[in-house]
Amino acid sequence: MSESGNKSVEQLEREAEFLKKEIESVDEVIHSEEKIKHDLEKREHEVEEEARREREKHDHDHDHDHHVRITMVVNGQPVVIEAEEKEKLAEVRRRALHETQNLAQPPENWEIKDEAGTVLDPEKHVGEYHFGKEVTLFLSLKAGAAG
């Protein structure tokens, strides 16, 4: 004998109707939860995207912190070189000579000087001189070097 063996048809129909409503209610909850889940996933994606952008921006700023804009005056002609602090001045000199096509003399014949005329060591790194973000340096051909 079944559990519902002593229930009337009407009772069974009401019970079925009740269960149907319960199922609908549960479906609504599931639907609502799924919407919340979807919204959370969307928000998670947005936050991840924002974090990526912030990380890129930070890395970019960080890179700029280690860059120095050097206006190198080669025999009176200025050229701008974006140098890294870890770069040697000799490398900056080589790039400046190449960009201005001053290739008739070897780089060693060009002295690197600051505005006050102090000779800088080409073997030192850009960062060791603490130039800040911008500086003007001079490449000066040694006197009589070609003689």
Added chain:
Amino acid sequence: MTVPQVVDPGVSGAKFDREVAAYRDLEPTYRKRGWLLLEAKFPEVFVAFAATKLKPAPIVAAVILDFTDYDLQPPSVRFVDPFTREKLLASNVGFQMFRRPPMPGVPPEAIAALMQQGGIQLSPLLQSNRQDDYPFLCLPGVREYHDNPAHTGDSWLLHRGSGEGSLAFILEKIWTYGVMPISGYQVQLLMPNIPLGMTLQGISE
């Protein structure tokens, strides 16, 4: 004596203008060094040099660079009176330029000490044949150097295009070897009687 221009004046003039324009671009920087461009009119550039380390800063030299026939010929450099533009003789130029031999690896302090003891032979860059002659800059890239009989084997054409002989190059060398080393006034007093200074509070009754 004025040398006649043999190069097309338009060519020399254009190269002269390029040199002067490059100077003008950096003029504020050069002025801080004490370089004063007083006049630039083809073929001459007139520049005075002040020794900025001294206060008050005196004008210690003035030069006229002549770009006639530039750059088939390098510029001629003459030291002149900064106020009258008259060419100065060696006896009254009142300005010296010295160069020491290269000493790689020796610290600047040691070099200075050696120089003080006379242990380093300095070469004069501003030379003259006689005291009543005009001094000349003994430097490749300067016309008087290449025209000198002692340098017939060192033609300007071997140097042209190397960077030497430009306005910036020549001015920088005059500044480096002549002006930058000037660090103080040297005063000699010739007085038979020197009054002594007294503090009034120190006078006893």
